[in-house]
Amino acid sequence: MKGQFRRSVAGQRPWLGVLLLTAVLLLVPFVAGLGGQAWVRIANFAILYVFLALGLNIVVGYAGLLDLGYVAFYAVGAYTYALLASPHFGIHLPFWVILPLGAGLACMFGVLLGAPTLKLRGDYLAIVTLGFGEIVRIFMNNLNAPVNITNGAQGITLIDPIRIGDFSFSQSGTIFGITLSGPQKYYFLLVVLALLVIVVNVRLQNSRIGRSWQAIREDEVAAKACGINTRNIKLLAFAMGASFGGIAGGVFAAMQGFVSPESFSLMESITILSMVVLGGMGHIPGVILGAVLLTGLPEVLRYGIEPLQRAVFGRMIVDPESLRMLVFGLALVLVMRFRPAGLWPSSQRLRELAETAD
Amino acid sequence: MSEQPLLLEAHEVAKHFGGVKALQDVSLTIRRGEIYGLIGPNGAGKTTFFNCLTGLYKNESGHFVFDGVRLEADAPHKAAAVGIARTFQNIRLFGNMTAIENVMVGRHLRTRAGVLGAITRNAATRAEEAAITRRAEELLHYVGIHERAHDYAKHLSYGDQRRLEIARALATEPKLLALDEPAAGMNGTETEALRVLVEGICRDGVTVLLIEHDVKLVMGLCRRVAVFDYGEKICEDVPAVVQKDPRVIEAYLGGSVA
Numbered sequence: 001m002k003g004q005f006r007r008s009v010a011g012q013r014p015w016l017g018v019l020l021l022t023a024v025l026l027l028v029p030f031v032a033g034l035g036g037q038a039w040v041r042i043a044n045f046a047i048l049y050v051f052l053a054l055g056l057n058i059v060v061g062y063a064g065l066l067d068l069g070y071v072a073f074y075a076v077g078a079y080t081y082a083l084l085a086s087p088h089f090g091i092h093l094p095f096w097v098i099l100p101l102g103a104g105l106a107c108m109f110g111v112l113l114g115a116p117t118l119k120l121r122g123d124y125l126a127i128v129t130l131g132f133g134e135i136v137r138i139f140m141n142n143l144n145a146p147v148n149i150t151n152g153a154q155g156i157t158l159i160d161p162i163r164i165g166d167f168s169f170s171q172s173g174t175i176f177g178i179t180l181s182g183p184q185k186y187y188f189l190l191v192v193l194a195l196l197v198i199v200v201n202v203r204l205q206n207s208r209i210g211r212s213w214q215a216i217r218e219d220e221v222a223a224k225a226c227g228i229n230t231r232n233i234k235l236l237a238f239a240m241g242a243s244f245g246g247i248a249g250g251v252f253a254a255m256q257g258f259v260s261p262e263s264f265s266l267m268e269s270i271t272i273l274s275m276v277v278l279g280g281m282g283h284i285p286g287v288i289l290g291a292v293l294l295t296g297l298p299e300v301l302r303y304g305i306e307p308l309q310r311a312v313f314g315r316m317i318v319d320p321e322s323l324r325m326l327v328f329g330l331a332l333v334l335v336m337r338f339r340p341a342g343l344w345p346s347s348q349r350l351r352e353l354a355e356t357a358d
Numbered sequence: 359m360s361e362q363p364l365l366l367e368a369h370e371v372a373k374h375f376g377g378v379k380a381l382q383d384v385s386l387t388i389r390r391g392e393i394y395g396l397i398g399p400n401g402a403g404k405t406t407f408f409n410c411l412t413g414l415y416k417n418e419s420g421h422f423v424f425d426g427v428r429l430e431a432d433a434p435h436k437a438a439a440v441g442i443a444r445t446f447q448n449i450r451l452f453g454n455m456t457a458i459e460n461v462m463v464g465r466h467l468r469t470r471a472g473v474l475g476a477i478t479r480n481a482a483t484r485a486e487e488a489a490i491t492r493r494a495e496e497l498l499h500y501v502g503i504h505e506r507a508h509d510y511a512k513h514l515s516y517g518d519q520r521r522l523e524i525a526r527a528l529a530t531e532p533k534l535l536a537l538d539e540p541a542a543g544m545n546g547t548e549t550e551a552l553r554v555l556v557e558g559i560c561r562d563g564v565t566v567l568l569i570e571h572d573v574k575l576v577m578g579l580c581r582r583v584a585v586f587d588y589g590e591k592i593c594e595d596v597p598a599v600v601q602k603d604p605r606v607i608e609a610y611l612g613g614s615v616a
């Protein structure tokens with residue numbers, strides 16, 4: 001329980017840390033807003049990815065299952081929201097109906113996909129999920145004929161924002177004398193959601209279920225002999241991860257007002273997985289760091305590299321978009337080479353890696 | 359002496375790996391409350407018998423009856439659920455978990471808390487968690503390694519790891535505890551302590567099935583002993599008789615010098 005003890009201490013930092021963190025979280029949207037609403041949107045995406053990455057962390061970090069198609073559940077959530085709250089079908093259900101529905105549907109897909117594959121070896125799961133991710137995207141792309149369900153590659157537009165009574169998250173408004181832009185409102189909503197998923201992650205880790213996930217990761221045969229129904233327990237992790245993906249998808253659709261299959265490519269799955277692995281699998285602060293870095297860094301590059309090139313060479317030499325992928329790849333290789341347990345790993349993972357190195 | 363009821367019956371259990379007949383129609387019965395020994399030269403099929411019993415392997419023919427009910431041993435967790443716990447010949451602990459966490463995993467089967475309980479941390483879940491911890495502490499005391507409760511399992515000494523595995527198995531509240539060579543690699547003092555522990559376990563009402571190469575230990579502990587050779591049960595009797603059986607002497611002398 002030494003490990004557990006340390007973990008729970010991290011959960012109840014001294015008040016100073018909590019205050020500081022709250023202050024930073026409160027200030028971010030206003031500081032970012034000084035540079036334009038685009039920066040607030042970037043902050044929003046960073047938090048959305050924190051949410052997604054922590055959802056995937058349950059699957060990959062806790063249960064040790066390699067899921068390469070996580071974005072499929074994100075897509076299910078996003079399209080559920082888009083179809084039930086847009087002029088496309090003329091249906092406009094409130095968000096508190098659709099978000100849980102999207103989570104439920106994503107969960108159902110998770111169970112349908114996981115049940116037959118989770119008793120196979122880990123590598124099969126990776127392949128099957130990878131395939132599933134692509135299937136979902138291709139379906140979204142082609143379900144516009146003979147009956148137009150998803151509107152194909154054009155995607156669905158004019159999706160309703162999240163609205164509570166008269167309070168719409170897409171328009172700017174004044175609360176307690178402070179004027180908030182649409183993106184700033186979403187920021188606070190996303191922070192609340194992210195805190196929620198953090199609590200879920202922390203509490204699961206130190207529970208009967210969390211222990212069985214760890215036991216399965218350590219030695220599946222021994223875990224079975226201890227009476228753990230490993231398939232069900234893995235399925236639980238998989239379905240939970242999927243549900244969080246579904247919720248994130250719904251919020252994404254509402255925030256963007258637009259979804260198309262393009263947003264749910266394999267690259268997206270890999271990016272989210274990279275956030276988990278790069279930050280430190282199974283370690284909540286690490287995963288958060290990974291998500292923030294991998295969302296923020298490319299944007300900083302995009303805005304930083306162009307002026308830099310002009311200043312140094314007088315013209316553009318490398319297109320920032322391609323440089324982005326290059327830096328992204330390089331960062332991954334370097335981290336894996338020099339910090340294989342991630343940038344901010346748990347003591348747990350460090351120990352596991354030390355063992356394989358012996 | 360009144361005969362105790364049967365706890366385990368193996369009926370003509372057979373298992374082969376390709377051409378290797380690891381078990382050939384093995385039948386045996388174990389009574390409640392006894393310590394039953396299983397010996398035999400290397401490769402005789404002892405571990406395979408455990409693996410079939412606990413659902414890790416599927417036997418080609420034959421079946422087990424446990425506590426009067428036929429075992430559908432198609433999954434190890436079901437065997438554990440009906441009350442068969444085991445240890446492994448080549449120790450299988452959760453190395454990066456602490457000793458007490460290992461035992462707490464053993465409580466999984468007899469506890470209920472699910473995802474909702476874990477997330478809400480309601481009173482029932484907290485009470486259950488406290489009970490799990492308490493029981494795990496008791497079991498560590500019971501096997502005598504409570505000072506090591508917060509050490510990682512992989513950092514324990516060999517003998518302590520064997521004890522921890524026993525504690526984890528006991529946490530599942532078994533009726534039958536199957537030990538696969540628990541004294542392997544132990545020195546004389548450790549083996550003696552193990553003997554005392556196993557006797558205690560039996561006295562506390564758990565039937566023990568013991569695979570062991572240490573003849574002295576088996577003869578001292580077990581009420582009855584079965585001898586396997588090339589997948590067959592060649593002999594089954596009280597230790598004194600088994601020791602003098604010509605087939606057993608032949609099996610041990612003819613086989614490798616174990």
Ligand SMILES: Nc1ncnc2c1ncn2[C@@H]1O[C@H](COP(=O)(O)OP(=O)(O)OP(=O)(O)O)[C@@H](O)[C@H]1O
Nearest residue numbers: 375378380398399400401402403404405406407447
């Ligand atoms: N998974 C397996 N695949 C192939 N052959 C196996 C497998 N498990 C066991 N065997 C073979 O079955 C036979 C019985 O093995 P088993 O491990 O049951 O012997 P044992 O009596 O436990 O021996 P030891 O005293 O060395 O532990 C051996 O010939 C072994 O090689």
Ligand SMILES: [Mg+2]
Nearest residue numbers: 404405406447
């Ligand atoms: Mg063996």
